[in-house]
Amino acid sequence: METVFNTAKEKMTKTLSVLKSDFNAIRAGRANAAVLDKIYVDYYGSPMPINQLATITVAEARVLTIQPWDSSVLSLIEKAIQSSDLGINPQNDGRIIRLVFPQPTEERRKQLVKDVSKMGEDAKIAIRQVRRDAIEKLKSMKKNSEITEDDLKYGESEVQKITDEFVKKVDDAVAAKEKEIMEI
Numbered sequence: 001m002e003t004v005f006n007t008a009k010e011k012m013t014k015t016l017s018v019l020k021s022d023f024n025a026i027r028a029g030r031a032n033a034a035v036l037d038k039i040y041v042d043y044y045g046s047p048m049p050i051n052q053l054a055t056i057t058v059a060e061a062r063v064l065t066i067q068p069w070d071s072s073v074l075s076l077i078e079k080a081i082q083s084s085d086l087g088i089n090p091q092n093d094g095r096i097i098r099l100v101f102p103q104p105t106e107e108r109r110k111q112l113v114k115d116v117s118k119m120g121e122d123a124k125i126a127i128r129q130v131r132r133d134a135i136e137k138l139k140s141m142k143k144n145s146e147i148t149e150d151d152l153k154y155g156e157s158e159v160q161k162i163t164d165e166f167v168k169k170v171d172d173a174v175a176a177k178e179k180e181i182m183e184i
């Protein structure tokens with residue numbers, strides 16, 4: 001029965017970490033290198049993430065600088081950023097690329113808060129699916145006479161406690177991200 005609990009915790013932890021990494025990729029007016037994580041550059045025929053081709057630093061609160069290790073990649077990185085859905089025009093001075101993040105409008109912040117809420121709700125759905133799977137596993141163990149009726153009831157209540165704990169963590173993460181977005 002412990003393996004069922006551990007598996008559920010492990011899957012819920014993964015869901016939470018995916019949610020947090022998705023939150024890092026949300027452009028909320030501050031410069032954050034994580035926004036470039038999903039942008040790939042076609043480098044000698046194979047797609048590579050920008051952070052494997054260049055040094056990315058936060059120069060100021062709203063400015064990212066990208067300095068490629070190989071200067072021949074500069075234009076490729078610039079094109080990849082322009083063709084992405086980032087919505088920022090890179091400034092290329094021949095050595096480094098600067099990305100200046102504009103201050104988001106009130107309307108844009110409200111949209112970002114909606115997006116964050118949706119991501120949080122999706123994470124909760126995934127956590128509830130893990131709960132459902134764990135309870136199904138416990139029921140099949142009961143059916144195969146591996147555990148008793150009392151063990152089943154105990155197991156279901158433990159899985160529910162784990163689920164409630166992770167749903168609260170998701171709610172906390174969503175609230176923190178929403179607060180961060182609205183304070184910009």
